[in-house]
Amino acid sequence: MVVVMQERATETEIQAVIAQLIEMGYDVHRSSGATHTVIGAVGDGRGDPQLISVQAGVREVLRITEPYKLASRTFKPENTVIAVGDLRIGGDEVVVMAGPCSAESEEQVESTAAAVKRAGAKVLRGGAFKPRSSPYSFQGLGEAGLRMLRSAADRHDLKLVTEVMEIAQIELIEKYADIFQVGARNMQNYSLLRELGRARKPVLLKRGISATIEEWLLSAEYVLSGGNKDVMLCERGIRTFESYTRNTLDISAIPVVQKLSHLPVLVDPSHGTGRRDKVSPMARAAVAAGADGLLIEVHCDPDHAKSDGAQSMFPNQFDRLMAELRVIAPAIGRSICVEPVARRGWSR
Amino acid sequence: MSDLEDFRQRIDAIDEHLVRLLNARSACALEIGRIKEREGMAVYQPAREAEVLEKVRRSNTGPLDDAAVMRLFERIIDEARRLERIAGARRDAKGE
Numbered sequence: 495m496v497v498v499m500q501e502r503a504t505e506t507e508i509q510a511v512i513a514q515l516i517e518m519g520y521d522v523h524r525s526s527g528a529t530h531t532v533i534g535a536v537g538d539g540r541g542d543p544q545l546i547s548v549q550a551g552v553r554e555v556l557r558i559t560e561p562y563k564l565a566s567r568t569f570k571p572e573n574t575v576i577a578v579g580d581l582r583i584g585g586d587e588v589v590v591m592a593g594p595c596s597a598e599s600e601e602q603v604e605s606t607a608a609a610v611k612r613a614g615a616k617v618l619r620g621g622a623f624k625p626r627s628s629p630y631s632f633q634g635l636g637e638a639g640l641r642m643l644r645s646a647a648d649r650h651d652l653k654l655v656t657e658v659m660e661i662a663q664i665e666l667i668e669k670y671a672d673i674f675q676v677g678a679r680n681m682q683n684y685s686l687l688r689e690l691g692r693a694r695k696p697v698l699l700k701r702g703i704s705a706t707i708e709e710w711l712l713s714a715e716y717v718l719s720g721g722n723k724d725v726m727l728c729e730r731g732i733r734t735f736e737s738y739t740r741n742t743l744d745i746s747a748i749p750v751v752q753k754l755s756h757l758p759v760l761v762d763p764s765h766g767t768g769r770r771d772k773v774s775p776m777a778r779a780a781v782a783a784g785a786d787g788l789l790i791e792v793h794c795d796p797d798h799a800k801s802d803g804a805q806s807m808f809p810n811q812f813d814r815l816m817a818e819l820r821v822i823a824p825a826i827g828r829s830i831c832v833e834p835v836a837r838r839g840w841s842r
Numbered sequence: 843m844s845d846l847e848d849f850r851q852r853i854d855a856i857d858e859h860l861v862r863l864l865n866a867r868s869a870c871a872l873e874i875g876r877i878k879e880r881e882g883m884a885v886y887q888p889a890r891e892a893e894v895l896e897k898v899r900r901s902n903t904g905p906l907d908d909a910a911v912m913r914l915f916e917r918i919i920d921e922a923r924r925l926e927r928i929a930g931a932r933r934d935a936k937g938e
Binding site: 514 | 844889909912913916919920923
């Protein structure tokens with residue numbers, strides 16, 4: 495770190511800071527300028543930079559290394575590619591995960607799975623346990639919902655991603671799902687993250703509603719440090735002063751995360767905007783910005799969906815979006831849905 | 843061009859000299875580190891560092907200005923402190 499002393503810092507104050515940095519195990523480079531003294535602390539020191547920043551005479555403390563390690567590109571320069579069966583997430587292909595917000599009935603799950611498969615999705619999304627803003631809203635079908643999702647995914651050769659809300663659900667969900675989703679509200683549920691670090695399946699970690707990118711990567715670090723190296727990140731919009739959309743989708747998070755981290759980064763334009771008509775433009779922007787995948791809510795009858803109907807796309811809108819993405823992805827050297835299902839004459 | 847070559851050769855010779863002097867200084871610092879440890883003194887002795895800087899400032903005759911000399915010696919002192927720390931850590935590891 496670099497410690498910048500105040501203009502009027504006394505020699506005693508400067509010396510106290512140097513003494514503390516040395517005690518923390520740093521090698522100190524002192525540089526006395528005409529007005530400010532700057533102290534460089536290098537090496538394997540340990541300790542909270544905050545402790546230095548509250549010392550008398552200190553103007554500011556600048557950190558020069560990231561607080562996360564396993565999630566950092568410095569630690570692992572090459573991209574992480576996560577294998578889910580024969581599917582690769584974080585490689586050349588932009589992987590689209592689509593499906594209903596929640597599993598509601600056999601027919602609803604089946605028809606939506608068939609529709610998203612036809613359009614070129616590789617992963618079925620859908621919740622069986624729903625963390626809703628209101629305790630009176632539909633809370634999900636539980637294990638019955640998981641069974642519906644799994645069998646629909648299998649029938650249509652799709653992988654399954656579903657949300658895990660608490661530690662007690664991990665064992666059950668692991669039996670049905672291919673990917674654990676950690677929702678925005680649980681991004682800083684560190685005990686859940688630690689437990690998922692011991693799980694054997696990949697984790698899709700959504701960005702918290704007010705989380706900075708650094709906090710998000712630190713959450714990924716919890717899973718990684720537990721031994722589970724298969725973590726993908728998912729931007730889903732952050733809370734800003736703008737109220738027209740449900741959240742403000744932070745497209746800039748994609749290149750930022752890709753620079754800081756080797757982990758795949760996906761985008762959820764459905765929660766990111768909360769409005770059906772805004773999903774396609776944001777999905778296109780996300781792919782153009784380099785997202786490794788998308789997580790999109792599609793419902794065969796969104797007007798009667800039990801949750802998130804306003805942000806769920808109709809299957810025909812999703813079809814059109816996929817066709818557009820097939821034009822955009824190659825422009826930046828990516829592929830999407832390598833074998834369009836319709837062209838293979840796929841029917842079941 | 844021969845003037846340029848001349849001065850460059852002189853700089854090379856001075857640099858060699860400087861490195862020898864810096865190492866001689868460092869050898870003293872290492873001895874001091876050993877003594878500090880034996881006496882239970884901290885590696886960082888701010889009063890002594892200030893005294894060293896004041897002495898070099900007083901002996902400065904230019905063309906380097908005082909601030910430049912101070913900055914150069916701050917770096918020399920930083921490295922001496924680091925050397926003392928590493929030597930101390932090695933002794934600790936060996937259990938001396």
